[in-house]
Amino acid sequence: MASIDVAAYINRGRQAVKDGEFELADRYFHQVLAQFPSNEEALDGLESIEVERARRKSTPVGWWLKYLSGTLALLAGRTEPAYKSFKFIHRVKPDHAGAAFALARCAEKLNHAEEACELYQAVLKLKPTHQPALRACAETLVQLGEHERAAEMLQRLHALRPGDDKIEHRLRDVAALAYARVGVPEDLKARRRAMEKEKLDALDNEEFMEKLDKMLAAYKASPDNHGIGVDVAAHYISGGHLKQAEKVLGLILDKNPHFEPAQREQARLWRRTGDLEICLGLYKDLVRVHPEDAGLRDEYLEAEIAHMNELKNSGKLTPEQFRRLETLKVEREKTRIEVLEGVMRMHPERHLERAELGELLLKHGRLDEAITALQRLIHEPSWAGKGFFLLGQCFRARRDLPLAIQQYEKSLEFFKNKGYSHVPTPELKEAYYYLGLAREESGDKAGAREAYGAIYSYDINYRDVKKRYEGSA
Secondary structure (H helix, E strand, O other), X not given: OOOOOHHHHHHHHHHHHHOOOHHHHHHHHHHHHHHOOOOHHHHHHXXXXXXXXXXXXXXXXXXXXXXXXXXXXXXOOOHHHHHHHXXXXXXXXXXXXXXXXXXXXXXXXXXXXXXXHHHHHHHHHHOOOOHHHHHHHHHHHHHOOOHHHHHHHHHHHHHHOOOOHHHHXXXXXXXXXXXXXXXXXXXXXXXXXXXXXXXXXXXXXXXXXXXXXXXXXXXXXOOOOHHHHHHHHHHHHHOOOHHHHHHHHHHHHHHXXXXXXXXXXXHHHHHHHOOHHHHHHHHHHHHHHOOOOHHHHHHHHHHHHHHHHHHHHOOOOOHHHHHHHHHHHHHHHHHHHHHHHHHHHHOOOOHHHHHHHHHHHHHXXXXXXXXXXXXXXXXXXXXXXXHHHHHHHHHHHOOOHHHHHHHHHHHHHHHHOOOOOOOOOHHHHHHHHHHHHHHHHOOOHHHHHHHHHHHHOOOOOOOOHHHHHHHOO
């Protein structure tokens, strides 16, 4: 089977969804999945068809029955099915605060703290005085180490419930944590230095502190060497000390506003702090000067996609911007491949980047290049499981099923040796699932049932494994 242009098929499918041509969209997405079964965009595309159909056929009674089903699953402790139900409901009705809040609760129970935090904030955009969301968002922010933002949420909650002692005590505790991170008043210099050192020692390891001390000493000796200053700021950012980084970069850019290394680091800092609009303005200026810099383009595209997703989550994304977002995602993936290929030339030992490169090449149908990149990954024991699994995906995409099955089986051996006890990990379940698909496609019905059974016995709701296992009897 000849490889298809994945990006083109995905874009055609999405356009067909917008035009209401659901059967045509379904064909496009399934053609992608026939060669790349794990393609997230095609799987999301199929879900978007169901969302659009549901949105067009939605009735108050039907919608509330779906909502009730998710609620009952959540109350029964069946968090994953509840999460799937509320995620679907949230996509159908993104402006319904109750559905967004329920989805956030599910995400939090599944330890998806960042997603939960974003969803709680989406609820608060719809209902700024939603007290359970304010409380839950504050606790999630504490979990993420965002103590100042958590204190702000609790202050808003305290203003709504001024007589609640529990809220007042929690606000005091979180404010103390935020205070410890920021420091103390200027006039208490000795105490401030002691607290700052204590804060850094608590947050960072000895290696981080030693490197920081050396960099600060070098910068103090050469205060006009802006390159050293930028390195100090970058080191602060790597440790999560954004206010210190902002201070260093501000001093440099005040003296030399056109110093590009400082501009780049400033753009990265604004990306971290969520100031996406000013971050994008700076990135656009830099990209105009250096259009050939793939790494810079990659950072810019990542920031613009993040900004578009914010608009999408708040319901402010126009149809034109939606099309722009889809184009940006494809462009970013192609740029990312270019960046990762450069990393591999310079640092062939960087296994995380090698795995990412292999996955992207596979996704874009560049199978020979993906196989070449991944074959080196299987020689590293800690990455061999992932490498064999991705090679299995490549060979299955090429319809070489015997070789794909062999790779999946090898990946299982490594995943089991990586801490497997009695419950399959997500990576083990995924390997068993695709082993089952490959055996099924090769006509080995009994072998497919065995692979599906390894998941079915522990997680009956995993993908469509219930249907496949019971159908192979």
